[in-house]
Amino acid sequence: MTKLQEWLAGLGILFAIWFHLITSKDHSTFANENYNVILYSPIVFVLIFGLYAASVVLYRVFTFNDCEEAAMELQKEIKEAKEELLKLGFKFKEMTN
């Protein structure tokens, strides 16, 4: 089963349950009492999920490691590499920029 089929199956089941609850003639008392809640639940669900996604992504953006040490270390190593390579007889091409 592809991921698309998995999603369609999952969403299809949820839709079927929801559709049954809002259209069925012999409503249970639960479905009757909470009719509006059930009717709008997909929209609420999408909104809540959107908020969840946005907060997770923003949290991860702000906690994304800035590897300044790694960058500084690399600069030192570039210098070292150039010096060592010159000693080994390597001819660097002139930088044009």
Place this chain on the structure above:
Amino acid sequence: MVYIITFLQIGIFILNLFQWSNMSKQKEVDNSNKYSILLPTYNEVQNLPIIIYLLVKQMNQSNYEYEIIVIDDGSPDGTLEAAEQLQKIYGKDKIILRPREKKLGLGTAYIHGIQHATGNFIIIMDADLSHHPKFIPAFIEKQQSKNYDVVSGTRYIGEGGVFGWDFKRKLVSRGANFLTQLLLRPGASDLTGSFRLYKKDVLEKLINSCVSKGYVFQMEMIIRARQCNYTVAEVPITFVDRVYGESKLGGSEIIQFARALLYLFATT
């Protein structure tokens, strides 16, 4: 409402458990391994000497058998001449040149490189200094710990991270990653990274089953690995964005990514 969310989360958790249990197979440590490091290059005349110097230093220090295979796609800036000089310095057994006439894509570059690789493991990395050779021992140790088929470097977990990215770049990266994790549940946190260690036969098989071109090729490789039930482990890496030359993230990269994501979503 809350029940539905909890229910879904439990479902996702169970699916992840299945993936994890597939990943922990047998243990086997072998010290007669050789690592072939593939460096595809295009206009890297400034970076190539540095990366090779750092690779040689790192690999000699940690005493692993290795060779570096440079696959230059006809760079006009003299990358190949620089590689030839380096070959004279470090020897033909350590630096192997496999140049091609023109730019022909990453997947075929790897295939071209592996054809003459003598190692039983292949390490792929960028030659532009964004990937540091200091992480290679961690890749190797991780691979040996449970005989993994693939070890992938990740910028997104643990000590991993990036340097030189602004808010927008981070937002796009994290957003795209979130969407990918949600839709594909790949069992790996960094899909577009290209610092990885593969068993040689596994890499050959994966490349042959991939259809994407460009950087999204890396994403497809990990997805196909999961599809073929290969075991994938991860090690955190730091990614220092290009020191020399320009880094790219434009509209066309985002479109490429979206197309690859939808393609894999619908077909795997």
